[in-house]
Amino acid sequence: MTEISVDAIYVPSEDVVAREIEGELIIVPLVAGIGDLEDELYTLNETGKAIWDRLDGVTSLRALAAALAEEYEASPGEIEEDVCGLVEELLRRRMLVEASGV
Amino acid sequence: MNQEPRTENHEPRTHTYAVKRSYAQQPLWEGRGPLLGCLDMELTERCNNNCIHCCINLPAGDVQAQARELRTADWQDILRQAADLGALSVRFTGGEPLLREDFAELYLYARRLGLRVLLFTNARLITSELADLLARVPPLAKIEITVYGLRRASYEAVTRVPGSYAEFRQGVERLLERKVPFVVKSALLPPNKGELVEFEAWAATIPWMDRPPTYAMFFELRGRRDSQAKNRLIAGLRLSPEEGLAVLTSRPEAYRREMVEFCTKFMRAPGDRLFVCGAGQGGCIDAYGLLQPCMTLRHPETAYDLVGARHASPLRDALTDFFPRLRERHALNPDYLDRCARCFLHGLCEQCPGKSWSEHGTLDTPVEYLCQVAHAQARYLGLLAEGERAWEVEDGKERVRKMVKGDEA
Numbered sequence: 258m259t260e261i262s263v264d265a266i267y268v269p270s271e272d273v274v275a276r277e278i279e280g281e282l283i284i285v286p287l288v289a290g291i292g293d294l295e296d297e298l299y300t301l302n303e304t305g306k307a308i309w310d311r312l313d314g315v316t317s318l319r320a321l322a323a324a325l326a327e328e329y330e331a332s333p334g335e336i337e338e339d340v341c342g343l344v345e346e347l348l349r350r351r352m353l354v355e356a357s358g359v
Numbered sequence: 360m361n362q363e364p365r366t367e368n369h370e371p372r373t374h375t376y377a378v379k380r381s382y383a384q385q386p387l388w389e390g391r392g393p394l395l396g397c398l399d400m401e402l403t404e405r406c407n408n409n410c411i412h413c414c415i416n417l418p419a420g421d422v423q424a425q426a427r428e429l430r431t432a433d434w435q436d437i438l439r440q441a442a443d444l445g446a447l448s449v450r451f452t453g454g455e456p457l458l459r460e461d462f463a464e465l466y467l468y469a470r471r472l473g474l475r476v477l478l479f480t481n482a483r484l485i486t487s488e489l490a491d492l493l494a495r496v497p498p499l500a501k502i503e504i505t506v507y508g509l510r511r512a513s514y515e516a517v518t519r520v521p522g523s524y525a526e527f528r529q530g531v532e533r534l535l536e537r538k539v540p541f542v543v544k545s546a547l548l549p550p551n552k553g554e555l556v557e558f559e560a561w562a563a564t565i566p567w568m569d570r571p572p573t574y575a576m577f578f579e580l581r582g583r584r585d586s587q588a589k590n591r592l593i594a595g596l597r598l599s600p601e602e603g604l605a606v607l608t609s610r611p612e613a614y615r616r617e618m619v620e621f622c623t624k625f626m627r628a629p630g631d632r633l634f635v636c637g638a639g640q641g642g643c644i645d646a647y648g649l650l651q652p653c654m655t656l657r658h659p660e661t662a663y664d665l666v667g668a669r670h671a672s673p674l675r676d677a678l679t680d681f682f683p684r685l686r687e688r689h690a691l692n693p694d695y696l697d698r699c700a701r702c703f704l705h706g707l708c709e710q711c712p713g714k715s716w717s718e719h720g721t722l723d724t725p726v727e728y729l730c731q732v733a734h735a736q737a738r739y740l741g742l743l744a745e746g747e748r749a750w751e752v753e754d755g756k757e758r759v760r761k762m763v764k765g766d767e768a
Binding site for chain 1: 376377378379380381382383387388390391392393442445447470471472473474475494495496497499500501540567
């Protein structure tokens with residue numbers, strides 16, 4: 258389990274390419290080891306997409322969750338849980354990196 | 360978190376945000392998909408082999424052909440257009456695409472646009488550096504390698520290039536060492552026909568071969584119609600319909616299963632519309648920037664000049680205007696209208712405007728050889744009796760239905 262700090266800043270990894278095609282956010286591995294199979298790609302669900310779009314390499318997860326709380330009807334705790342959940346999953350998949358590590 | 364801003368409906372809680380998908384898993388889109396799925400790119404017509412059966416190859420050192428080929432920047436522009444139209448994949452083919460000195464540059468450019476690259480090659484130019492690149496930045500599709508023989512003598516009798524066999528083996532070894540996924544396929548020709556069993560046994564040792572290899576055997580004539588001598592040679596190398604049928608049915612159950620599925624979906628009399636296949640829904644760009652509706656068809660009137668077009672997005676224009684108009688074209692040849700247009704074997708038969716063009720220089724002339732191959736298959740499947748001509752059969756649909764029903768039973 259990766260430790261996620263809400264004060265940290267994350268940014269999409271250069272090891273993947275994100276493409277929006279017909280409303281679907283598709284994450285295509287660029288380097289080896291992102292997927293298990295040779296023909297894998299990933300799509301993000303709506304929650305994932307909303308968070309991904311805000312991972313700009315400047316905003317901390319706390320600020321990102323606060324911004325989302327103003328737009329979406331959910332408790333701040335719930336939003337923070339989703340944000341950390343997504344970040345944890347994408348870090349594990351090597352699709353995201355901490356901005357300070359870029 | 361509720362996905363919709365300020366509404367009452369709450370999305371069910373989920374802890375899987377990134378959904379793993381596969382290119383084979385269709386559809387990726389719930390509604391209409393993108394305008395373009397995959398684009399074929401024939402990076403060069405030149406080849407380092409000189410295969411006896413080839414319908415396209417020019418010599419590797421053909422400087423005139425090389426001078427006419429698109430520049431790196433042209434290909435990059437086309438790749439960008441393809442990605443903008445939503446394409447998920449491009450196919451790099453040729454000739455031998457690895458002959459392009461900028462191959463690695465184009466490959467990386469495509470991958471950085473988020474495109475999957477399907478690569479067709481003879482593997483001879485897979486250097487250690489290229490194999491390292493393919494291992495580090497995978498194409499996301501198994502590389503397809505055509506194998507012309509399992510021994511130096513048979514291989515080089517087909518390729519007519521001394522030393523080509525050793526280079527092919529070395530290329531394959533480099534991919535194996537780095538675990539770069541690839542599959543092999545072959546062209547059944549007099550020099551290698553006797554190696555079929557051995558070839559299949561070897562193919563089965565390749566970790567990524569999840570089905571038996573496929574074979575080219577009903578060879579196409581030269582798409583450019585550039586050499587009668589070569590066409591005579593190619594025609595002489597074709598398997599007879601009966602020989603071809605024997606290869607196709609070497610695994611009878613698998614063949615029948617596949618054909619039942621295929622016939623149900625695709626077999627029907629086409630009428631007088633020329634393009635009833637997928638031609639023009641994607642396309643194939645030749646080495647000089649002409650977009651063809653498919654890899655086979657080289658008729659000058661059916662090509663769209665992507666580089667010379669005065670259009671902001673020529674690829675979009677070709678797909679939304681030029682090709683749709685082309686697909687409205689009708690056959691005029693009375694022989695075609697009498698036979699092919701009425702024939703319920705269409706689909707099983709490979710007759711198409713591209714094959715008609717390479718054989719006869721028109722879009723709508725029946726290709727006798729393909730007709731014979733289709734009839735041989737139809738007789739085997741019980742769709743035709745000996746001596747029957749498919750275009751004269753009036754209950755074709757019923758026969759297909761019976762075949763499917765019989766198979767289910």
